[in-house]
């Protein structure tokens with residue numbers, strides 16, 4: 369028996385949820401970017417310590433549902449709350465809180481037993497507010513130790529849920545697809561990356577090499593042109609970046625093929641199918 373449980377990590381897009389999970393777990397579990405709505409699927413980050421196992425559930429940012437991708441993301445948030453032993457609610461400490469967010473926080477505190485409110489980005493100038501919260505920063509580590517201790521005090525005694533050498537529940541295929549999406553978010557302007565799904569369609573490892581095929585599905589011919597780039601230049605750079613990531617992750621040579629496809633409706637139809645493939 370040890371202290372072990374689920375810690376849901378909630379908050380608006382861009383609040384700093386994935387950054388916190390990566391900092392506490394000590395591994396790059398989830399991609400981080402300055403864009404809103406970076407995380408789409410819930411991702412587990414597992415921290416194994418002396419006598420405890422904290423299972424962080426990084427979620428997509430809480431916001432109004434519109435299309436099916438948004439609805440899929442909000443479903444992940446609700447199920448994270450339902451299974452949580454502890455709920456962390458993060459808000460950007462450098463920005464004012466609006467009524468809607470305050471209402472959401474009130475609802476959470478009524479519904480869940482162990483809610484910890486966190487004001488993020490404490491390394492930057494903070495805005496005053498009425499909430500009882502802990503100020504944290506992943507840049508300078510402020511209050512992260514104290515946060516860990518508070519989480520620990522709320523976790524129940526039980527047998528560990530995951531093996532102690534795992535730090536995520538996600539497959540290698542998922543990590544590769546997310547790495548590609550992260551590169552697109554960092555290197556392509558405007559809304560294009562938000563309309564892209566990435567799926568690893570083939571992953572075959574033999575003793576000397578791993579063969580990986582990846583589909584990059586975008587919504588328009590024009591976007592496909594931008595992802596490929598002049599004379600294939602962008603796709604080549606993306607390919608080099610991804611191949612290096614895979615070779616580092618697995619310690620073997622990688623033969624990588626990228627395919628850019630257009631499916632203008634992917635966001636409104638088969639969302640779950642795109643994710644369950646990974």
Ligand SMILES: Nc1nc2c(ncn2[C@@H]2O[C@H](COP(=O)(O)OP(=O)(O)OP(=O)(O)O)[C@@H](O)[C@H]2O)c(=O)[nH]1
Pocket residue numbers: 379380381382383384385386387388399400401402403404405406407408427428429430488489490491492504505506507508
């Ligand atoms: N200065 C500062 N920036 C931070 C801190 N934590 C996160 N950020 C930045 O805030 C931005 C958003 O971080 P993410 O971790 O991707 O935020 P998120 O809440 O997971 O966002 P979504 O997945 O889009 O919901 C990134 O540019 C981070 O580098 C912090 O402690 N200090």
Ligand SMILES: [Mg+2]
Pocket residue numbers: 385386387398399400406407427428
């Ligand atoms: Mg995120």
